[in-house]
Amino acid sequence: MSVHLSPEQLALQAKAREVAEGTIRARAAEVDRTEEYPWDHVATMKDAGFLGMTIPQAYGGQSKSWLDAVLVIEEMAKCCSIAGRIAVETNMGAVSAIMAYGSEDQKKMAADMVLAGDKPAICITEPDAGSDASGMTTRADKRGNRYVVNGKKHWITGGGVSRLHLIFAKVFDEQGNFEGVGGFLAIRDETEGLEIVRREPTMGLRGIPEAEIAFNDMELPPSALVMPPRGLKKGFADLMTAYNSQRVGAGTVALGIMEGAFDLALAWSEEREQFGRPINEFQGVQWRLADMSIKIAAAQALIYKAAESGADGFPDKMMAAQAKIFTSENAIQVVNDALQMFGARGYSRNLPLERMARDVRMFTIGGGTAEVLRNVVASDLLKKKLPQTRDGYLKAGRTAAE
Numbered sequence: 170m171s172v173h174l175s176p177e178q179l180a181l182q183a184k185a186r187e188v189a190e191g192t193i194r195a196r197a198a199e200v201d202r203t204e205e206y207p208w209d210h211v212a213t214m215k216d217a218g219f220l221g222m223t224i225p226q227a228y229g230g231q232s233k234s235w236l237d238a239v240l241v242i243e244e245m246a247k248c249c250s251i252a253g254r255i256a257v258e259t260n261m262g263a264v265s266a267i268m269a270y271g272s273e274d275q276k277k278m279a280a281d282m283v284l285a286g287d288k289p290a291i292c293i294t295e296p297d298a299g300s301d302a303s304g305m306t307t308r309a310d311k312r313g314n315r316y317v318v319n320g321k322k323h324w325i326t327g328g329g330v331s332r333l334h335l336i337f338a339k340v341f342d343e344q345g346n347f348e349g350v351g352g353f354l355a356i357r358d359e360t361e362g363l364e365i366v367r368r369e370p371t372m373g374l375r376g377i378p379e380a381e382i383a384f385n386d387m388e389l390p391p392s393a394l395v396m397p398p399r400g401l402k403k404g405f406a407d408l409m410t411a412y413n414s415q416r417v418g419a420g421t422v423a424l425g426i427m428e429g430a431f432d433l434a435l436a437w438s439e440e441r442e443q444f445g446r447p448i449n450e451f452q453g454v455q456w457r458l459a460d461m462s463i464k465i466a467a468a469q470a471l472i473y474k475a476a477e478s479g480a481d482g483f484p485d486k487m488m489a490a491q492a493k494i495f496t497s498e499n500a501i502q503v504v505n506d507a508l509q510m511f512g513a514r515g516y517s518r519n520l521p522l523e524r525m526a527r528d529v530r531m532f533t534i535g536g537g538t539a540e541v542l543r544n545v546v547a548s549d550l551l552k553k554k555l556p557q558t559r560d561g562y563l564k565a566g567r568t569a570a571e
Contacts, residue, residue, distance in 0.1 A: 172236070172470075172473045178236070178240060182241075182244065184217065185217075185240060185241040185243075185244035185245065186247075188217050188244075188245075189245050189247060189248040189249070189252065190248060192209070192210075192213060193249045194248035194249060196210070196249070197248060197251070198518075198521065200249065200375075201251075201373075201375050201376055201524050203376075204376060206377060206378065207249075207251055207255075207376055210249070210251065210255060211255060211286045214245075214252065214256065215285075215286050219241050219245075219256055220255075220256075220259040220260075220283060221260065221283040221284045222237060222238055222241065223237075223238055223261070223264075223265060223268075224264065224280045224283065225268065228268070228277060228281075229281070229284050230284065234477075234480065235261070235414055235417060235476040235477075235479045235484060236473060236477055238256070238257075238260040238418070238476075239417065239418070239421045239473065239476045241256050241260075242256040242260075242418055242422060243425045243472075245425065246429070247425045247426070247432070248429065250374055250425075250426055250524075250528040251374065251376035251377050253421070253422040253425050254422055255288055255377070256418075257415065257419065257422060258288045258289065258291075258415075258418075259283050259287075259289075261415045262291050262411070262414065262418065263289035263333070263334075263335040264279055264280075264289050265411050265483070266352065266395065266411035267289075267335065267395060269482075269483070270395050270397040270398070270411070271354075274392065275354060275392075275395060278333075278354075279333060279354075282333050287331065287332045288327050288331050289331055289332075289333040289334070289335060290326060290327040290328060290331035290335070291326075291335050291412075291415070292334055292337060292382060293305070293322070293337045294322060294323055294324045295321055295322055296321055300538055300540075305320070305337060305338070307319070307336070307338040307384065308320060308338055308339045308340075309351065309353060309389070310341045310343075310345075311341065312343065313343075314390065314391065315389065315391075316340070316353065316388070316390075316393070316394065317387070318336065318353060318355075318384045318387040319384055320338065321383050321384070322336070322381070322384075323369075323381045323382075324369065324379050324380075325379065325380050325381070325382050326378075326379055327380075328379065328380025328382050329368060330377070330378060332356050332357050332358070332359075333354065333355075333356055334354070334357065334363065334382075335354060335395065336352065336384070337351070337352055337405070337408070338350070340401055348402070349401030349403070350408075351394050351396070351401055352408050353389050353393045353394055353395070354395065355387065360387060360389070361387065361388070362384055362386050362388065363382065363383075363384060363387055364382065366380070366382060366383050367381050368380050371531075373524070373526075373527030373529070373531055374528050395408070410483050411483055413479070413483045413484040413485070414483055414489075415536055416489040416492075416493045416536050416537055416542075417472060417475045417479075417492060417493070419532055419536040420472050420489075420492045420493040420497060420532070421476075421496075423468075423500040423532040424468050424469060424472055424496050426504060426528060427464070427465055427496075427499070427500040427503040427504055427529065428465055429521070430503060430504040430507035430522060430525050431461050431462065431503060433507060433520070433522065434458065434506070434511070437511060438454055438458060438510065454510065460506075461503045461506055461507070464499040464502065464503055465503065467495065467499075468492075468496040468500070471488075471492035471496060472492045472496060474488060474492070475489045475491070475492040486545060490542040490546050493536065494533075494542050496532075497529075497532035498539060500529045500532065501526075501529055501533065504526050507522055507525075508522040508523065508525075508526055544557070
């Protein structure tokens with residue numbers, strides 16, 4: 170255990186483990202096979218009080234901490250990656266941004282929808298603007314008392330099942346002047362012009378859709394704009410600060426997956442015999458188990474500490490980036506090592522390891538690639554901006570030839 174957990178947190182963790190090891194574990198393989206969003210998981214987690222835990226009590230939530238949410242996410246992900254992701258996105262990401270920066274009406278709407286079972290979708294990535302989110306082309310043009318939004322988003326988690334969408338767009342005034350990047354709230358099936366174009370076939374995490382979404386002359390009132398206190402010029406930076414919680418959450422799903430794989434490997438090492446003895450009597454297996462446990466302990470320490478850093482707001486940007494990089498990369502290795510210990514059995518769909526190997530691969534990509542997050546860490550270490558654009562480097566005193 171990397172941090173001291175209170176008796177209440179230990180009880181929450183135990184409750185989450187009990188729930189996860191019940192019907193959620195039992196249905197995990199079927200959710201992957203059918204690629205259908207598990208509304209039964211949502212109902213189970215809602216009944217257990219695991220949705221909207223971080224929402225303030227004034228809006229019907231429990232005012233739980235990021236670490237409280239992490240404890241639940243971790244237990245869910247050990248048994249089912251999709252349940253882990255649902256726990257992330259009903260406690261972090263879009264909903265946390267709205268609860269921090271939204272108007273009273275926006276907060277109430279988001280809280281009511283999440284507590285009823287909706288998983289909000291955060292819409293940043295575009296077909297031609299992934300890691301370079303500032304290169305987005307989705308725009309919101311002010312026309313009288315409305316904003317008209319046009320553009321496309323891609324790889325939107327929950328597209329087609331999520332109702333509430335937080336949509337990032339470049340905002341222009343009535344004269345066509347750029348004002349900054351804002352986040353707009355729209356509701357699927359209620360907001361005209363919001364279209365789910367297609368679902369992306371994915372390698373893993375198949376029980377939750379990744380979709381392309383189009384906005385065709387989508388009209389929204391000014392009240393749909395989430396306005397951070399520093400205004401539109403700093404709006405994107407402020408809204409992305411809320412994304413630090415999402416990164417901690419994504420890292421926690423990877424942590425849960427690697428822990429689930431390790432638990433299977435550890436039990437198997439005692440059960441499986443070769444050459445007349447359990448395989449854990451071979452030093453090669455012993456060292457592999459030791460290395461896996463070290464990676465898990467280090468990852469858990471980073472995740473928990475990053476969650477704790479947000480006690481008075483959002484998690485620290487650098488700590489969240491470090492935690493997600495380390496955990497997501499080492500989770501891939503731990504799951505692969507666990508699968509290897511099972512040999513051909515691990516490669517079979519009769520065991521969850523091949524599913525875990527497919528699921529865990531996403532977390533060095535989604536929510537900020539490991540490469541981009543390394544830039545975040547380096548920028549913090551060097552205490553300066555590290556522009557990736559050619560113009561940015563030229564402004565730093567370099568010539569085009571360099």
